Amino acid sequence: MQGLIRGSAAIIGAAESDIGAVAANMSAIDLMAQGIHRALADCGLRLSDVDGLYCATTQGRTSAMSLCEYLNLPHAYTDSTIVGGSSFEIHVAHAQAALAAGLCTVAVIAYGSTQRTVGRRQASAREYNPHETPFRPFLPASAYAMVASRHMHEFGTTREQLAEVAVAAREWALLNPAAWEKKPLSVTDVLAARPISDPFTVRDCCLITDGGGAIVMTTADRARSTGKPPVYVLGCGQAITHASISSMPDLTHSGARESGAAAYKMARMQPSDMAVLELYDAFTINTILFLEDLGFCAKGEGGPFVAGGRIAPKGSLPVNTNGGGLSYCHPGMYGLFLLIEAVRQLRKECGDRQVPGAETALVHGNGGVLSAQATVILGTEAAL
Amino acid sequence: MPNATSSPLGTYLDHLEKDELAYQFSPEANKAVFYPRVICPYTGSDRLEWRISKGLGTVYATTVVHAQQGETYNVALVDVDEGFRMMSRVEDIAPTAVHIGMRVKFRVHRPGGEEPPMPVFAPAEGA
Numbered sequence: 141m142q143g144l145i146r147g148s149a150a151i152i153g154a155a156e157s158d159i160g161a162v163a164a165n166m167s168a169i170d171l172m173a174q175g176i177h178r179a180l181a182d183c184g185l186r187l188s189d190v191d192g193l194y195c196a197t198t199q200g201r202t203s204a205m206s207l208c209e210y211l212n213l214p215h216a217y218t219d220s221t222i223v224g225g226s227s228f229e230i231h232v233a234h235a236q237a238a239l240a241a242g243l244c245t246v247a248v249i250a251y252g253s254t255q256r257t258v259g260r261r262q263a264s265a266r267e268y269n270p271h272e273t274p275f276r277p278f279l280p281a282s283a284y285a286m287v288a289s290r291h292m293h294e295f296g297t298t299r300e301q302l303a304e305v306a307v308a309a310r311e312w313a314l315l316n317p318a319a320w321e322k323k324p325l326s327v328t329d330v331l332a333a334r335p336i337s338d339p340f341t342v343r344d345c346c347l348i349t350d351g352g353g354a355i356v357m358t359t360a361d362r363a364r365s366t367g368k369p370p371v372y373v374l375g376c377g378q379a380i381t382h383a384s385i386s387s388m389p390d391l392t393h394s395g396a397r398e399s400g401a402a403a404y405k406m407a408r409m410q411p412s413d414m415a416v417l418e419l420y421d422a423f424t425i426n427t428i429l430f431l432e433d434l435g436f437c438a439k440g441e442g443g444p445f446v447a448g449g450r451i452a453p454k455g456s457l458p459v460n461t462n463g464g465g466l467s468y469c470h471p472g473m474y475g476l477f478l479l480i481e482a483v484r485q486l487r488k489e490c491g492d493r494q495v496p497g498a499e500t501a502l503v504h505g506n507g508g509v510l511s512a513q514a515t516v517i518l519g520t521e522a523a524l
Numbered sequence: 525m526p527n528a529t530s531s532p533l534g535t536y537l538d539h540l541e542k543d544e545l546a547y548q549f550s551p552e553a554n555k556a557v558f559y560p561r562v563i564c565p566y567t568g569s570d571r572l573e574w575r576i577s578k579g580l581g582t583v584y585a586t587t588v589v590h591a592q593q594g595e596t597y598n599v600a601l602v603d604v605d606e607g608f609r610m611m612s613r614v615e616d617i618a619p620t621a622v623h624i625g626m627r628v629k630f631r632v633h634r635p636g637g638e639e640p641p642m643p644v645f646a647p648a649e650g651a
Contacts, residue, residue: 270559274642277589277611289624293625335588385601386609391601
């Protein structure tokens, strides 16, 4: 089995749609189309160049069909794999495969959500699970909260260490003009905020915003003739260990171990080769768990690792440089925004929050309740 | 092949109606299987036996949900002694008093109306 080829495809365009709070009656597909328009402009291509469509949203059961209609692309190669927030990292791998197989030549990966405008209940109604729903877990927060309870029990992770993740994200957000949150945040603020599901307060939980966007991918050969420096796909990996939290094999060990290992193997790289990390921070425990499972610290040491501002703007390891799902934007499924930020970091477009000399980035998507883990390693020409 | 005359969930709920916590056991994998299914996730076999748990377990993870309206309540994951994990809640004590490692015992809660019976737990110190 040959598998995906390191560096065979590249991301050449990336853009957000409107984010935060969008205009009344804007639809999820409107935001996808707006993101596609802006991402194509970013790389100097036209809609008529697009022959691959990848998308997912909770606000439409058949989003690929809707997008084909909206964009009048009846012959596009389509894939609307949906496994929660990491769908878009999986789309990158699927697009890389389709580009290599010649099934398409220019692929766009798009997302849109108006969950803030229409309400979370309407934007992503939860399916009834006879073994969970009767106990009224406040999902997804309660699932991640139980993971945090277990991490604290097994490893002595503290409430303050969890809060440090939110504080670091906020410090990055204050450097990002597009971020939703504009005011400083302290550990004390996080602990004193409204409780949601113990041990989490509202500041341990991702934002609820609208938003969308798109990225454009093509083959490495074609990428070199486009306007901006290509961002190559060096490694991909995925692991889907469960769907419901009661079926997660071990609450303190996520499938990121396997998805990360696969991505590192394909990229022929290791954690110390990564210049910037974009980790899906739906809740503060995520960042700690993923730093462990992706090999940036030992299992159980994620709490002390994030203490003292190590992952904040002045720290030694840049993590979630746009402010993350905790402070920048989180429209239901956040995975596409990790990719957009990584592309911008590698193109050195990030202004005050730019990580100097970043040539490699690790993007880690998370879907469901730590269910669907997908890792993508990206790099510039220098990293090939 | 004729259609199945009962479903995994249906059989499970029938046992709950009789105050029994039922689970499946895969003889080929020599493992408990929960939630109930039509095939074993470890072997792919459809040979699954129904067994009745003694109803004792240990709290594996816990949280207190702070609802916007109404009182706070507990949600927990319980490791049942026969080797499976399930979501439930621990009753009879304050939700904040539920802790990881606590021994608990199963009982059936009947919400009434159209709602099916629910497996819940209560503290069982010394069990």
